[in-house]
Amino acid sequence: MSSSVTNKPPHKINRKFLVSAPGKVILFGEHAVVFGKSAVASSVGLRSYLYLETREEELLELYLPELGATEPFSWKKSELTFEFAAKNQQEKGSFNQILYEKVKFFTIDKINKNVEGNSLIKIQQQQAAVSAFLYLYLTLLHIAETEQKQEQFGLTIRVRSTLPVGAGLGSSASYSVCLATGLLLSFGFIDISNTNDNRSIAESINHWAFQAETVLHGTPSGVDNTVATFGGVLKFTKGSSGHLMIENLKGSRFQSTRFLLIDTKIPRDTRTLVANVRVKLEKYPDIVNPILDAIQNISLYFVNLLKDHVSDNTFLEKFQDLIDLNHHLLNSLGVGHLALDKIREITARHGLHSKLTGAGGGGCALTLLHDDVLNEVIKRVKIEVSELGFDCFETLVGGPGVGVIDSLGVIDVNEFVTMEKSMLQKINGWHFYE
Numbered sequence: 001m002s003s004s005v006t007n008k009p010p011h012k013i014n015r016k017f018l019v020s021a022p023g024k025v026i027l028f029g030e031h032a033v034v035f036g037k038s039a040v041a042s043s044v045g046l047r048s049y050l051y052l053e054t055r056e057e058e059l060l061e062l063y064l065p066e067l068g069a070t071e072p073f074s075w076k077k078s079e080l081t082f083e084f085a086a087k088n089q090q091e092k093g094s095f096n097q098i099l100y101e102k103v104k105f106f107t108i109d110k111i112n113k114n115v116e117g118n119s120l121i122k123i124q125q126q127q128a129a130v131s132a133f134l135y136l137y138l139t140l141l142h143i144a145e146t147e148q149k150q151e152q153f154g155l156t157i158r159v160r161s162t163l164p165v166g167a168g169l170g171s172s173a174s175y176s177v178c179l180a181t182g183l184l185l186s187f188g189f190i191d192i193s194n195t196n197d198n199r200s201i202a203e204s205i206n207h208w209a210f211q212a213e214t215v216l217h218g219t220p221s222g223v224d225n226t227v228a229t230f231g232g233v234l235k236f237t238k239g240s241s242g243h244l245m246i247e248n249l250k251g252s253r254f255q256s257t258r259f260l261l262i263d264t265k266i267p268r269d270t271r272t273l274v275a276n277v278r279v280k281l282e283k284y285p286d287i288v289n290p291i292l293d294a295i296q297n298i299s300l301y302f303v304n305l306l307k308d309h310v311s312d313n314t315f316l317e318k319f320q321d322l323i324d325l326n327h328h329l330l331n332s333l334g335v336g337h338l339a340l341d342k343i344r345e346i347t348a349r350h351g352l353h354s355k356l357t358g359a360g361g362g363g364c365a366l367t368l369l370h371d372d373v374l375n376e377v378i379k380r381v382k383i384e385v386s387e388l389g390f391d392c393f394e395t396l397v398g399g400p401g402v403g404v405i406d407s408l409g410v411i412d413v414n415e416f417v418t419m420e421k422s423m424l425q426k427i428n429g430w431h432f433y434e
């Protein structure tokens with residue numbers, strides 16, 4: 001068993017869990033963070049929710065209504081006979097590329113047949129989400145079988161979300177964290193009643209969520225799943241050996257800051273955008289490396305600014321400058337979009353500063369709402385951007401990370417699938433792994 005999974009308590013059939021994990025905003029450092037630079041990121045109030053029930057039959061069911069699926073995807077366990085070719089060579093707990101390729105091939109074949117009539121983009125989103133599930137499920141099943149601790153069981157999984165999908169707010173990471181948590185719980189690799197071990201449980205969840213993110217994104221930095229797991233406000237840097245350096249910025253000035261998130265609804269895909277930046281870096285290292293360094297310096301400057309005891313005016317003036325600088329540098333990496341520049345233009349007319357957030361190429365912009373901004377101004381901005389077909393959210397930053405409710409007494413599976421999204425947000429009783 002990988003060192004990142006805790007000892008296994010006895011497993012029970014017919015267990016029910018509800019898991020939820022937040023999306024994120026990257027304030028500074030997206031893209032550069034993939035190449036070892038620092039980013040500053042925070043959880044947001046919008047979350048994904050996963051309902052999981054273990055059952056006696058050999059059936060696995062995964063229902064992804066947010067991706068336009070009208071029926072659950074389902075498999076018999078006997079259908080999933082993948083050879084673990086990399087079993088002996090593979091370092092325990094590292095990403096299994098061979099399994100990933102097989103799962104991807106299997107999923108593409110299955111989903112092309114099953115969801116005809118859906119748009120190509122939805123099909124690709126479903127294929128990616130199902131691949132992430134199968135990859136994690138099969139890897140954890142294999143570990144359980146190797147340890148001869150495996151009790152046979154089937155799974156019913158349903159996933160809902162209040163996050164826009166593919167908009168730069170970390171929907172994939174919050175899905176990955178929910179999946180990893182639900183599967184670790186169902187295999188008994190983590191135990192919800194063990195509240196003394198929150199930190200190592202969260203690290204284990206983050207480790208497996210990163211693998212799901214690798215299926216979804218190719219070469220993620222890990223910042224999104226780390227924020228979705230731990231919540232709060234973080235400075236995140238990934239060392240060259242993959243070691244994570246995380247500084248908790250909770251309680252800093254950033255936490256009380258209000259933001260407007262404006263979703264252009266222009267679809268884009270993080271995997272492609274990250275790959276394009278890598279191509280640019282390889283082609284023009286002497287030009288692109290200094291851009292990545294400049295982005296890194298913005299993150300570092302901001303973290304120092306949070307710690308300096310400067311006046312509110314100085315803080316705001318510099319914060320706004322950093323937002324503008326970071327946006328332009330991201331544009332120079334080729335991850336901007338005319339719609340994002342349009343949002344900057346509209347918000348600037350009202351004295352507000354915005355930048356793209358997340359992978360860019362469409363998706364969301366982040367607008368800083370300083371303390372003196374009038375409600376009337378916010379209202380005006382909302383009207384102007386909605387006239388262009390964009391969505392707007394005002395959201396809190398720095399809330400909790402992954403949360404779990406065991407043995408649901410209150411919600412059944414049908415209720416979970418049909419309840420209003422606003423009601424999902426009102427569910428209480430979470431155990432958070434902070």
Ligand SMILES: Nc1ncnc2c1ncn2[C@@H]1O[C@H](COP(=O)(O)OP(=O)(O)OP(=O)(O)O)[C@@H](O)[C@H]1O
Nearest residue numbers: 125128129161166167168169170171172270358359
């Ligand atoms: N609610 C969900 N249910 C199932 N899969 C989801 C869900 N939300 C996201 N995903 C998966 O994550 C993919 C979106 O990932 P992508 O990285 O492009 O967007 P994002 O995470 O919203 O943006 P960013 O990485 O820039 O923050 C989808 O294609 C889908 O496979």
Ligand SMILES: C[C@@](O)(CCO)CC(=O)[O-]
Nearest residue numbers: 030031220221222358359
């Ligand atoms: C673009 C990127 O920096 C952030 C996506 O939310 C990719 C990553 O860090 O994995």
